[in-house]
Amino acid sequence: MELFFKYLQYEKRYSPHTLTSYHTDLGQFSQYLEQVYQITEPAEADHTIIRSWILTLVQNNIKPRSINRKIACLRSYYRFLLSQQQISVNPMVRIKAPKAPKKLPAFVPxxxxxxxxxxxxxxxxxxxxxxxxxxxxxxxxxxxxxxxxxxxxxxxxxxxxxxxxxxxxxxxxxxxxxxxxxxxxxxxxxxxxxxxxxxxxxxxxxxxxxxxxxxxxxxxxxxxxxxxxxxxxxxxxxxxxxxxxxxxxxxxxxxxxxxxxxxxxxxxxxxxxxxxxxxxxxxxxxxxxxxx
Structure with a gap:
């Protein structure tokens, strides 16, 4: 994970705000894997386990936009693992993001x-x-x-x-x-x-x-x-x-x-x-x- 965040920061040049959010998202996912499946390495998770986490987020009334950001975080992470040859199959290929309602930007008159x-x-x-x-x-x-x-x-x-x-x-x-x-x-x-x-x-x-x-x-x-x-x-x-x-x-x-x-x-x-x-x-x- 440490290598992944260095990659996002120095190569992809992600903003500090996005890096903080991704740290939180990946941390929550890792905690879920450990508590529910006794998995200590996210690289071991398949698409069914990832889907179960997303379902848990939906059941906990997490907003679709937040869920989509967490999915985006996992997509980046598993693509990185694939590029580093840590996994042979990307489980995120079979994951679809829930549709988020389109909201007009709020503004002051x-x-x-x-x-x-x-x-x-x-x-x-x-x-x-x-x-x-x-x-x-x-x-x-x-x-x-x-x-x-x-x-x-x-x-x-x-x-x-x-x-x-x-x-x-x-x-x-x-x-x-x-x-x-x-x-x-x-x-x-x-x-x-x-x-x-x-x-x-x-x-x-x-x-x-x-x-x-x-x-x-x-x-x-x-x-x-x-x-x-x-x-x-x-x-x-x-x-x-x-x-x-x-x-x-x-x-x-x-x-x-x-x-x-x-x-x-x-x-x-x-x-x-x-x-x-x-x-x-x-x-x-x-x-x-x-x-x-």
Whole structure:
């Protein structure tokens, strides 16, 4: 297993988030094998045993998306074992993933979020301006949580109005930043400099103790402010990424351009946002068309 995770990290360049999830998934599968079948090596499991684990997950009301991720983990693992000649037959070939219901990406209404950014009085302090910058950055660029945390001060080009981010698979891309975000960055950096005069951290965003941000910290900040404008449970950093894409599409942005801004490897991943846009088109049609 250790070799497998090194392979995913250094050769496949999987994100830290995916690696953590796969660690959990493979650990749960190994525990199941040991407890139910007294098998200590996953390489000894056949397709019937794997199927029984999947059935157990379904019976325990695990969400289809989570089950599919666990299946994806096992597919990668057994392919790796096959390549290493640890097994002669891949048992995952006979495993079918359960169908997961398609869900539209949740997003924050444009007017509500703009009201929050323009009208809410963020504290004129390091902490207040950092919180504002987190929101402005996620919504203004559509970058992922891990990409936000990884940004360093020298990744930002004030003159060109761009930021360099490191996405999935260590793929680097340059994302444009708007004037509002640029102004926010400049103000934040002034507070950061006065707050931590002896700070040597290269990271742009830091905690109150000058340490790099971590995922739970950003989750708390986003939830705190999004809860002021919506009662929805959808208040994670990823919702701001969805909002960025949906609002661009609603304003007539080209789907290929949105794909590049989001750092998607294929257009298929971006097309999910067209469903939200179609709902808005239906609404406009019903209000405006004489026969609607």
């Amino acid at each position: 444009e007017e509500s979020f703009n009201t929050l950014l323009d009208s809410f009085e963020f504290e004129k302090s390091f902490e207040g301006q950092r919180d504002r910058l987190i929101l402005e950055f996620l919504y203004g660029t559509g970058i992922r949580l891990a990409e936000l945390i990884g940004i360093e001060e020298n990744d930002i080009d004030m003159r060109a109005k761009t930021v360099r981010v490191l996405g999935k698979g260590n793929k680097e891309r340059v994302v444009p930043i708007n004037d509002s975000l640029l102004s926010c960055i400049e103000e934040y950096l002034q507070y950061k400099k006065s707050e931590f005069s002896d700070n040597n951290s290269e990271k742009l965003l830091v905690t109150n103790k000058a340490r790099p941000l971590y995922p739970k910290f950003v989750y708390r900040v986003v939830k705190k402010y999004i809860s002021l404008i919506t009662t929805s449970d959808h208040n994670s950093p990823h919702v701001l990424r969805h909002s960025f894409a949906t609002h661009l599409l609603n304003k007539g942005a080209d789907l290929n351009a949105i794909k590049d801004l989001l750092g998607h490897s294929s257009l298929a991943a971006t097309q999910v946002y067209t469903h939200n846009s179609i709902e808005q088109l239906k609404s406009v049609f019903e209000k405006a068309h004489p026969k609607a």
